[in-house]
Amino acid sequence: NNFISALQSFRHHTSLGIYSIMTIKAVHSVSSFGVSEPKRDDYVVKASPTIPKSIADMWESLAPEVRAALISSELQGDNHGIKGQEVLDSNTPTVPTVMSRSSTLTSFEQNSSIGSESKESDDSFTEKCPVSGADVTLTPVERAPKNVFAFTKTHRSEKSEVVKTSSSTVTTTTQVVCTSRGWRNIFSLPISYDVNMVAQGSMFDATNSQMFDATGVHPEGYNTRFAVVDAEVDKLYGDKIRSYFELRGIELTTIVINGGEADKRNSAVDAILDKLCEYKLRRREPFLAIGGGCVLDIAGMAACLYRRGVPFVRVPTTLLAIVDASVGVKNGIDYNCCATNEMYKNRVGSFYAPSSVLLDPAFISSQDERNISNGFGEIVKLALVRSSDLFDLLEAHGKTLVETKFEDESLKKSGVSSRIIDASIQIMLEELGPNLWESKLDRCVDYGHTFSKLLEMVPGADIMHGEAVNVDGFFCVVMSHLRGYIDMDTVIRIFNCMKSLSLPTNSPDLTPELAWQSCKDAIEHRHGEQRIPLITEIGDSICASDITQEELNRAIDMMAKFDH
Numbered sequence: 100n101n102f103i104s105a106l107q108s109f110r111h112h113t114s115l116g117i118y119s120i121m122t123i124k125a126v127h128s129v130s131s132f133g134v135s136e137p138k139r140d141d142y143v144v145k146a147s148p149t150i151p152k153s154i155a156d157m158w159e160s161l162a163p164e165v166r167a168a169l170i171s172s173e174l175q176g177d178n179h180g181i182k183g184q185e186v187l188d189s190n191t192p193t194v195p196t197v198m199s200r201s202s203t204l205t206s207f208e209q210n211s212s213i214g215s216e217s218k219e220s221d222d223s224f225t226e227k228c229p230v231s232g233a234d235v236t237l238t239p240v241e242r243a244p245k246n247v248f249a250f251t252k253t254h255r256s257e258k259s260e261v262v263k264t265s266s267s268t269v270t271t272t273t274q275v276v277c278t279s280r281g282w283r284n285i286f287s288l289p290i291s292y293d294v295n296m297v298a299q300g301s302m303f304d305a306t307n308s309q310m311f312d313a314t315g316v317h318p319e320g321y322n323t324r325f326a327v328v329d330a331e332v333d334k335l336y337g338d339k340i341r342s343y344f345e346l347r348g349i350e351l352t353t354i355v356i357n358g359g360e361a362d363k364r365n366s367a368v369d370a371i372l373d374k375l376c377e378y379k380l381r382r383r384e385p386f387l388a389i390g391g392g393c394v395l396d397i398a399g400m401a402a403c404l405y406r407r408g409v410p411f412v413r414v415p416t417t418l419l420a421i422v423d424a425s426v427g428v429k430n431g432i433d434y435n436c437c438a439t440n441e442m443y444k445n446r447v448g449s450f451y452a453p454s455s456v457l458l459d460p461a462f463i464s465s466q467d468e469r470n471i472s473n474g475f476g477e478i479v480k481l482a483l484v485r486s487s488d489l490f491d492l493l494e495a496h497g498k499t500l501v502e503t504k505f506e507d508e509s510l511k512k513s514g515v516s517s518r519i520i521d522a523s524i525q526i527m528l529e530e531l532g533p534n535l536w537e538s539k540l541d542r543c544v545d546y547g548h549t550f551s552k553l554l555e556m557v558p559g560a561d562i563m564h565g566e567a568v569n570v571d572g573f574f575c576v577v578m579s580h581l582r583g584y585i586d587m588d589t590v591i592r593i594f595n596c597m598k599s600l601s602l603p604t605n606s607p608d609l610t611p612e613l614a615w616q617s618c619k620d621a622i623e624h625r626h627g628e629q630r631i632p633l634i635t636e637i638g639d640s641i642c643a644s645d646i647t648q649e650e651l652n653r654a655i656d657m658m659a660k661f662d663h
Contacts, residue, residue: 329390
């Protein structure tokens with residue numbers, strides 16, 4: 100009984116990490132039973148601040164042969180291999196073997212009463228841990244063999260110590276084998292959402308059921324729906340939106356929020372959450388988010404948080420949102436940090452996909468010229484890093500599209516208007532689709548998004564997102580030229596195209612200090628490297644991580660030579 104009690108206490112306290120250092124000193128004279136007849140001080144457990152006195156006393160109360168058996172069990176059964184002293188001088192006397200167990204450094208094997216799930220089977224497989232180098236053996240569990248795996252991790256380390264005396268040299272090699280067990284849960288999210296092109300101008304048409312269908316299938320008699328609506332959109336289309344549902348016998352509950360950058364705050368998310376609670380949205384009931392990019396970002400955050408995730412449908416109403424914010428899975432708000440007293444753009448957010456997206460380019464005509472130019476800031480970005488064909492279209496027709504708000508009949512008939520929008524959306528999806536969670540941080544779609552973040556956050560700055568992206572983009576064009584990636588003719592060609600779209604190409608806030616701080620922020624955001632996209636030609640790019648302050652200063656000086 101004492102033996103069992105000591106063994107259970109030993110393992111219990113070891114598994115809880117109570118033993119930080121336990122030293123067992125033993126003189127081994129191996130007999131046929133594996134352990135020699137013990138001497139009085141062969142096995143000593145020393146009480147320490149991290150070893151309870153009760154455990155040490157229990158150990159001392161055991162008979163010597165029981166302590167010997169316990170140590171033999173731990174050394175042999177747990178495979179904690181210890182290489183003895185390799186005596187280089189055959190006359191060197193035997194010295195004690197020392198084994199240290201430290202829960203602060205290693206994790207030793209923990210025995211368990213768990214049954215077959217912890218045993219290896221024919222389906223087991225082994226891999227190397229990329230972090231610790233441990234050998235990991237995984238065995239699928241019976242009831243969830245594709246998702247849950249019981250594992251054992253084995254980590255081996257070895258340390259040698261050489262002691263020289265006048266008569267001998269003793270090399271002590273200690274091998275520590277640390278094993279731990281646990282479970283691994285593997286689950287791939289089934290991300291799938293449709294980006295639907297709606298017949299132009301028919302989004303709120305009573306004969307078009309696409310928006311109604313997107314709100315889901317509900318039991319008969321469930322006649323309510325919920326929508327988050329941009330304040331500007333509500334002024335222009337609010338009556339049409341409500342009438343669309345009324346004609347189907349549906350009562351639409353709405354919350355109207357402002358869609359400016361200054362409104363991307365947690366208070367806006369809280370307002371939506373309050374309204375959802377009041378409405379009592381069901382767990383699988385999609386709600387609508389109708390508006391520009393800021394409203395879609397805010398609504399996406401609320402959808403991600405409410406009941407840990409409910410479906411939502413994006414209905415973008417600006418050119419910028421149609422080609423950018425609506426097609427990916429990112430949502431976010433700007434964060435005012437109390438500790439630093441600074442505002443951080445999109446610092447708080449989520450990767451959370453919409454259930455579907457509905458795109459109607461007819462909304463573009465309701466925007467003013469500046470907002471349309473603002474949307475072209477993201478389209479120019481995509482052309483520079485991915486498509487010379489798209490850039491050719493912008494060069495030839497961009498100015499007309501801005502001035503006519505995409506309503507030029509000849510461009511509509513020739514398909515130029517739709518080709519520009521379709522190409523932008525497809526390029527964006529091609530880049531985002533294989534890397535939705537940004538596991539790869541070298542991303543060409545980050546072009547124009549290194550210096551623009553701080554430009555947008557300058558207090559009192561009158562600059563929109565697409566405009567800031569374009570200033571950042573032209574700054575990077577200049578750096579590409581200074582590095583020899585592109586010639587001056589290409590720089591001028593890009594500059595002229597940007598100006599034809601009424602996009603800004605410089606900002607008084609783009610100072611050496613802001614530029615260098617942006618690089619430091621990029622290192623933080625992109626996990627230790629700048630990863631700043633630079634074009635090598637129109638339609639192709641690389642990511643650079645070696646941009647210096649001197650290089651930034653030269654680029655800013657060159658920027659001043661252009662007639663912005």
